[in-house]
Amino acid sequence: MTVFSGDGRHRVAVLVRDGLLPIELGIVHRLFGQARDGGRTLYEVRTCTLHPGAVRTDADFTINVDHGLDALAEADTIIVTSSDEDYGPQSGGPLRGPLADAFATIRPGTRIASNCSGAFVLAAAGLLDGRPATTHWKSAHDLRTLYPRVQVDPNVLYTESGNVLTSAGVASGIDLCLHMIRRDHGAAVANDVARGTIVAPHREGGQAQYIPRPVPQPAVSSTGAARAWALANLHRPLTLRQLAARESMSVRTFTRRFRDEVGLSPGQWLTQQRVERARQLLEETDLPIDRVAEEAGFGSAGSLRQHLQAALGVSPSGYRYTFRGSRSADQDHSSPAGSGLPR
Known part of the structure; x- marks a missing residue:
């Protein structure tokens, strides 16, 4: 979307x-x-604001903003940033007051984007109804609850639907801006901007890799002992029959009680724990990818790669590079292997 002002620049x-x-x-x-x-x-x-003048930040300083709603009326692209007192998470409902007045000045066809909780403002304006959208993973549940017509995806870094875009929060604004520059002027211009800012032109994966999910300690329950044993033996091939035997149950009874207590099938839960163990090893050790796969119970680098890609949208080496700053020379070319349990 390249729209030019009188001097040839996109506003x-x-x-x-x-x-x-x-x-x-x-x-x-x-x-x-x-x-x-x-x-x-x-x-x-x-930069514009609802009432020109001093704008409070979440730090120990304010900024002075000269432009008001006139900047919105003239813009080709509008980006709504977040606020620590954001409209939406507290109240929900449609836009009211000054924000409603502000959006009424926007010309039809203007590209509108949000970062982080700015998505609540777009949702309140009705711009996200029936569209995919994202926000910071900590706020995704609130966005989905308050605005059920929005197709909230908490796993991606940004979304685009027509002329409406959203991004996950803070640094994902970099990903969103580079995407818009790439759309407007091509990859060469966007890549030059990325080099000048010393950031990646495109990041692998989505928000899932940044959400902390520590391996939980099993609660005291009828299947807790089996889960504790499984967590201590993730490096071994494990079967449903073995887990059921730890609780002296039939496979059928164990499976039913496990799902009642955990909300997942034994196979789904075990795969989830293997992924979390692999994440821990990739972040905290220099073990080769093949060894990480073995220690997490995936058996091969190929299986680890398949499951990490499905869960986080990123490869093992890409994940390690993000959180440890080093890439592995290992090649994930082994054939996939399952967890040993039915899903």
């Missing part, structure tokens, strides 16, 4: 409100401000 308006996270505003100005065709800047970025 971007960043809507900020009290409780602004300064990093989100800085990301937009830095990335769009670096986009050039030769020596010509491609974007004009303006």
